[in-house]
Amino acid sequence: MTPEFAPYPFTAKRYAAALPPLRNGIEEKHRPVVVVGGGPVGLTTALGLANHGVPVVLIEADDSVCTGSRAICISRRSLEIMERVGAVDGFKKIGLPWTGGRSYYRDAEVLHFKMPQDDNQKLPPMVNLAQYHIEQILLDRAEERADLIDIRWQTKVTAIDARDDGVRLTLSTPHCDYEITADWLVAADGGRSFVRESLGQQLQGTSYEGRYVIVDILLDSARPAERLAYFDPPCNPGSTVLVHKQPDNVWRIDYQLQEGEDPEAAIRPENVLPRVASLLEMMGETGAWKPIWITLYKANALTLERYRHGRVMFAGDAAHLVPIFGVRGANSGIDDADNVAWKLAYVTKGLASEKLLDSYSSERVAAAHENLSYGTKSTEFMAPPSFAFELMRKAVLSLAFKHPQIRALINPRQTSAITYADSPLNSASEHSAAFAVGPVPGAVLPECPLVILRDGKTHGGHLTDLLSPCFVLLHFTDGSGSPTAWAALERNMLATAIPLRIVTLAQSENCGGADYAAWDSTGRLFPMYGAVHGTVYLVRPDGHVLARWQQGNPGEIEAAIRRALHV
C-alpha cells in the first residue's frame, strides 16, 4: 500500500514567459544590470537595485517559486534587510518567530539556548517560514516595483560571453531563443550555477559524508516554535534528530542516516514513516499527521575564492554552499544581495569607481569563511566526520547534564550578523579606537528604541528605522549648537549627486531644531554607542558602519565617503 502524502498547504502562482522587443534575435535595449536566478538571493538583489532606482532584468528558468523542503529559518539580520527593501511585512505576517531551542540526550534536556533577544529589539532573532513563502513575498514586492524590475519567467541562460566591458547572454524560452546585453551580471543561479561553470570557476572546500533525511509533514500541534534537537533519542537510538515548526501546520524533521545505511533505501516512505511515527510518539504528539515531502541532504562547506570576475558578481549558493546546521545558506545569500546591490547601483549611476565592487568580493568572501567555520563546527557536531568526533560528542552529551560548562559545545551556533572588520572601506580607525563601546567600522547597528520626530510629527520607533538607501550620518547631540554646518555638508554631497541623510540623535526632547531627528527616550542609546555631544557614526547604505568619530567634522566625513567610493 502506498502511503498517502499531503500537498504543501501552498499554491504557487504560475507565470508565463514573455519576450522583450527584439531586433535580429537580440533584445533592443541594452541593460545596466541583469540578474540570473529568481531564488531568494536574485530577488533580494533585484529589490535592492530598485531601491536605488536602478532598472534590472531578472532571468528565471522556472515558471514559479520553488517547491520542496529548503530554507525555513530567516534571521533578524535578514529581516532588517527585508525591511529596507520593503518586504518585511510578509515575513512578519506569515513567519513564526522564535528565540531559542532545546537539546536532549536520550531523555534528559542537556541544553536550553537563547538567541540574543531583549526589549531593545524591533525584530525577532529568527522567524520560520518555507522558502516558497520567502520567494513569494519577495516576488510580490518585486511586482510592485515593476517600473524597475522586469522578470523573465521560463527563460534560461544557455550561454554567456563575459567581456571586459560587459556581458552577452543567450536565453532560451518556450517561444524562441534570444540574446541580451548588459553592463553587469549578478549570478544568483544557485548551487549548480550555470554561470559559474561557464566561467570555469570551481567551489573549494569540504564535502561531508554524513547524510540527513529531510522530511516535511503536516501535523496540527500547539507546540511552540523552537529548535529541538534529539541526540540518541529513545525513539530512534543512535540517531540525531532535528525538529522545526513552520507556518500552516508544516513540521520539518531532519535525521541523520546511520552508518552503512543505504541512502536510496533510507528515503523510501516505508523506512521513513515508522521513524517519524516513533519520534512523534516520543514527543507526545498524538494528532493525525501526513508526510508531504522526503529528501536527502548532504552537507557541503564550499566557496569560490573571489566573487567578482570582471563584469560578473557571484552571490548566494552560486558563490558558496554552507551546511544547513546554523541556517546560514539563504541568510548569508541575502547578505550578499544587500552588499552587492548598493555597490552596483553606485557604480552604474557613476557615483563610484568600479573598484568599489572589489570590496563586495573581499567583504563577502571573508563573511563566507566565517559562516563556513561556524557551519563546519555545527556539522562536525550534528554529523561527526570521524570516530574521534563521534567519541567526543558522546562524552559531551553524557557530561552536559551535570557539568554546565560543557553545554556550550552543543550550541548550534545559529547565524548572526557579520562584522566586516577588515573591509577596505572602513575609515578613521584611530578615531574608532577611542570608543570603549558601540559598533566598530564594518559592524551593523545594534538596535535601540527611540522617538522619531519628522516633519513636525513624533512617533515611537527604532534606530534601524532611520536607515535609507544612501549614506546616513547619525549625529549625537545634547540639543545645543546649530545644525547649519551639517546642512552645508548635506548640500555639498547633494551637489556631487551622492545623497547623504543626516539624522540628529538627541539626548532629550530638545533636538535643536533639526527637521529629521530622534531622541533617546529610554536613555539607552547614548551609552550603547559610547556617544557624547558631537559624536558621529557614518553608516553605509547597507547599514554597516563606515567610520565613527567621538567629535566628527564635515570635512572628515566627506573624505571618508569619497575614499569608500574611490571618487
Next chain:
Amino acid sequence: MSTLSDSDLDAVYTDFCKTMTKVGEADGQQFLARFALLAMARIGDREVIVDLIAAAADDLATTNGHL
C-alpha cells in the same frame, strides 16, 4: 575556576578531535590515556583529580549503549 571561554573551549575541542582523528582509531585510546596523564600532571591537585576521575566514571554504566 575555569578561565576557558566558550569559544576557547570550542576551539580546543575541535583541535582535540582533529588530532585524535589523525592519530587514528587504533591509537585513539592511547591518545586519550596520555592526554589524561598530562592533564593530571598539569592540574597538580590531588583532590581535583580524584573528583574528575569520579565525574568521568559517573553514569558510564548507563551510557554504555549505542551512539
